[in-house]
Amino acid sequence: MKKLFLSILVICSLLGGNAYAEIFNLKCMVVESKIGNGDLCNNCVEDDGLSIDIKNKKILVSPYVEDITHRFLEDKMITNFSNKYIQWIIPLYQLEFKFNRHTYELDFTNYETNSRNMDLYSGEVINPNTFFFKATYNCEKINKI
Numbered sequence: 057m058k059k060l061f062l063s064i065l066v067i068c069s070l071l072g073g074n075a076y077a078e079i080f081n082l083k084c085m086v087v088e089s090k091i092g093n094g095d096l097c098n099n100c101v102e103d104d105g106l107s108i109d110i111k112n113k114k115i116l117v118s119p120y121v122e123d124i125t126h127r128f129l130e131d132k133m134i135t136n137f138s139n140k141y142i143q144w145i146i147p148l149y150q151l152e153f154k155f156n157r158h159t160y161e162l163d164f165t166n167y168e169t170n171s172r173n174m175d176l177y178s179g180e181v182i183n184p185n186t187f188f189f190k191a192t193y194n195c196e197k198i199n200k201i
Contacts, residue, residue: 078110081200084119084162084193091189092168101191106155106162113137115144118153119164119193134179145179150188152181155195162193 082105089100104119113135118124124133129146136143142155150167152174166188167174167181174181 079116080106080108080110081198082106082108082160082195083198084195087192087194089189089191092187097189100189101164104193106193106195108142108155110137115142115153118144119162119191120151120166121146121149145174147174147179150174152179160195160197162195164191164193166190 083103084106085103086101089097091097091100101120105117106119107117108114109116114130115124115133115135121129123129129148132146132148134145134147140157142157143153145152152165152167154163156162165184168186168188
């Protein structure tokens with residue numbers, strides 16, 4: 057009886073390895089979007105999905121970026137995970153995302169690509185007021201994207 061119980065316990069622990077993989081799947085709805093001069097923009101962005109692998113510190117699906125897991129983008133993306141925020145920056149495309157883990161609010165900024173407002177290596181923004189457009193999303197957890 058003990059061997060049967062231990063066998064079941066071992067099998068369950070082997071099969072249940074993904075139970076600890078913290079993957080957030082979220083549906084994000086646009087709350088507001090603005091263009092650089094401060095005017096509201098209704099067609100700049102649309103509702104989208106977001107998927108974050110917390111354990112491996114990876115962004116799996118991101119709004120506005122069609123294939124964020126493509127090796128070319130993944131190698132050039134800068135990610136910062138803290139207790140409150142998850143931030144990912146794609147300097148090559150001048151994109152910055154900041155997700156609040158407590159409120160599920162996502163801020164997205166697309167900086168002017170012509171002005172090279174972002175350092176391509178560090179992702180540091182030179183002038184945060186110079187942007188092409190900004191969007192704020194409210195996200196909610198879902199089972200799968």
